[in-house]
Amino acid sequence: MSDRLLVGTRKGLFRIERGEGGRWMIAKSWFLGDPVSAVLVEPGGSRLHAALDLGHFGVKMQRSEDGGETWSQTASPTFPPKPEGLEDKDPMRGVDVPWSTQLIWTLECGAPGELWCGVIPGALFRSTDGGESWQLSRALWDEPRRKLWMGGGYDFSGIHSILVDPRDPLHVTVGVSTGGVWTTRDAGVSWELIGSGLRAEYLPEAMAGDPLAQDVHRIVQCAAHPDRLWMQHHNGIFLSDDGGAIWRELSDVPPSSFGFAVAVHPTDPDTAWFVPATKDEKRFPVDAHLVVTRTRDGGAHFEVLDRGLPTEPAYDLVYRHALDCSGDGRRLAFGSTTGSLWASEDQGDSWTTISRHLPPILCVRFED
Amino acid sequence: MATTLRFTPNLYRHLDCPDTCVAGATVREVLDAYFQANPRARGFLLDDQGAARKHVAIFVNETLIRDRTGLSDPVGEGDEIFVAQALSGG
Numbered sequence: 101m102s103d104r105l106l107v108g109t110r111k112g113l114f115r116i117e118r119g120e121g122g123r124w125m126i127a128k129s130w131f132l133g134d135p136v137s138a139v140l141v142e143p144g145g146s147r148l149h150a151a152l153d154l155g156h157f158g159v160k161m162q163r164s165e166d167g168g169e170t171w172s173q174t175a176s177p178t179f180p181p182k183p184e185g186l187e188d189k190d191p192m193r194g195v196d197v198p199w200s201t202q203l204i205w206t207l208e209c210g211a212p213g214e215l216w217c218g219v220i221p222g223a224l225f226r227s228t229d230g231g232e233s234w235q236l237s238r239a240l241w242d243e244p245r246r247k248l249w250m251g252g253g254y255d256f257s258g259i260h261s262i263l264v265d266p267r268d269p270l271h272v273t274v275g276v277s278t279g280g281v282w283t284t285r286d287a288g289v290s291w292e293l294i295g296s297g298l299r300a301e302y303l304p305e306a307m308a309g310d311p312l313a314q315d316v317h318r319i320v321q322c323a324a325h326p327d328r329l330w331m332q333h334h335n336g337i338f339l340s341d342d343g344g345a346i347w348r349e350l351s352d353v354p355p356s357s358f359g360f361a362v363a364v365h366p367t368d369p370d371t372a373w374f375v376p377a378t379k380d381e382k383r384f385p386v387d388a389h390l391v392v393t394r395t396r397d398g399g400a401h402f403e404v405l406d407r408g409l410p411t412e413p414a415y416d417l418v419y420r421h422a423l424d425c426s427g428d429g430r431r432l433a434f435g436s437t438t439g440s441l442w443a444s445e446d447q448g449d450s451w452t453t454i455s456r457h458l459p460p461i462l463c464v465r466f467e468d
Numbered sequence: 469m470a471t472t473l474r475f476t477p478n479l480y481r482h483l484d485c486p487d488t489c490v491a492g493a494t495v496r497e498v499l500d501a502y503f504q505a506n507p508r509a510r511g512f513l514l515d516d517q518g519a520a521r522k523h524v525a526i527f528v529n530e531t532l533i534r535d536r537t538g539l540s541d542p543v544g545e546g547d548e549i550f551v552a553q554a555l556s557g558g
Contacts, residue, residue, distance in 0.1 A: 156523040156553045157482065157512040173508065179516040200516035 151204035218259030249279035408451035435461030
C-alpha cells in the first residue's frame with residue numbers, strides 16, 4: 101500500500117504522506133520556486149530523480165540516493181552539435197527546431213540501471229548508468245519522418261509517454277505530441293511507426309488516419325498485461341490489445357472524451373481512469389463539474405465519479421502526468437493546474453481533498 | 469588579457485560563482501576558459517549548441533553583446549563581462 105506521493109508543481113516538488121487517521125498531508129518540499137516537470141522513483145524507493153525547468157537557466161536533473169534527504173545535480177539530457185548547414189524546421193511554422201532540450205517531459209525506468217527520458221523538442225534519451233550520462237536515441241531523431249512532428253500545446257513536438265515492456269526492456273514504445281506512436285524492439289537502434297486505427301478528426305479527412313499525424317496526449321500500459329495500452333488522444337479515447345499496432349476508438353464516453361490524463365490498473369487491464377475536460381478549445385471540466393471517469397470492462401461502459409470532488413463550479417485542468425494509480429491498484433491521486441490535489445482509496449469511488457492551495461500541478465507519482 | 473567576469477546573484481542559489489578574472493580575447497574564449505574550471509556553469513549560461521540561453525543576457529561593459537550565438541564580441545584588459553537573468557522567460 102503506497103502512503104506517499106511525489107507531486108511536481110510550477111513552484112517546487114512536494115511529498116505528500118498519509119498520516120494518522122488516513123489524512124494526507126504535505127510532508128516535505130524541495131526546489132521551492134522552481135518548476136519540476138517530471139519525477140521518477142526507481143524500484144526500491146530510495147533513488148529519486150527530479151527534472152527542473154529553470155526557465156532562464158535551462159533544464160536540470162537532480163537525483164537523490166536517500167529517498168529525498170539530499171539531492172545533487174546530475175547530467176541533463178543534451179543534444180549533440182547540430183551539423184553545419186543542416187535544415188531542421190518545424191513543418192507548421194517553418195522555424196528552426198532547437199537542438200537543445202527545452203523541457204524534460206517524462207522519465208521512466210528500463211532495465212536495472214537504465215533510464216529513459218522524453219523531452220521537448222521531440223526526442224528520446226537513454227541512460228545506462230542511472231542518470232550519470234544520457235545518450236540521444238539517434239535513430240529516432242534522425243528518422244526522416246521525425247521532421248514532420250509538430251508542436252501540440254507547446255511550440256515544438258515532444259515525447260511524453262515511454263512504455264518499457266516489463267517482459268523485455270529492449271521493447272520500448274513512445275507517444276509523441278504530435279507525431280503518433282513509435283516502437284523499438286532493440287532499445288532504440290531501430291524504430292517503427294505504429295498506430296493503425298487512430299483518427300485525428302481535426303485534420304482533412306484523407307489525413308485523419310495517418311499514424312504520423314496523431315496528437316497522442318498520453319499512453320499507459322497495464323503492467324501485468326503489457327499488450328493492453330490505453331490512450332487519451334486529442335479527440336478521443338483509444339485502446340490497443342497488441343502493444344499499440346492496432347487501436348480501437350471508444351465513442352460516446354460521458355461526459356467528454358477530451359482530456360490529457362489516463363491511468364490503468366496495474367493488474368486489471370480492463371480498468372482505467374480518465375479526467376475529462378470539455379474539448380480542445382475549452383480546457384476545463386464539462387459544465388465546470390470536475391469528475392473522473394472509470395471503466396471496468398475494457399471501455400464497454402464508463403462510470404462518472406464525483407463523490408468528494410468539488411460541488412461548486414471547478415475549472416481545474418489535469419495535465420497528462422498528473423493522474424496516477426498506486427502499484428497495488430487501490431489508490432489514485434490527481435492534481436490540477438489550479439493547484440488542487442485529490443486522493444482516492446477505493447479506486448475512485450470517493451475522493452479526499454489533500455490541498456486546494458498548491459502551485460499548478462505538473463505531475464503526480466506514487467512512491468511505490 | 470584578463471577580463472572580469474560577474475554573474476547575477478540569481479545564479480548563486482544554483483552555482484558557486486563569485487566574481488573572477490579570466491583571460492581571453494572574446495566572450496567565447498573567456499567563458500570557455502571559465503568553464504574549464506567550472507564545468508557545471510556551462511549548462512546554466514549556454515544552450516546545448518553553445519549559444520547564450522534565450523533568457524540569459526550577457527553584457528560587456530554594460531552593453532549587450534551582439535553575437536549571442538558565436539559569442540565573438542571582443543574583450544580586453546580591464547573589460548567586464550556581466551551575465552544577467554533577462555527580464556523575459558520567468
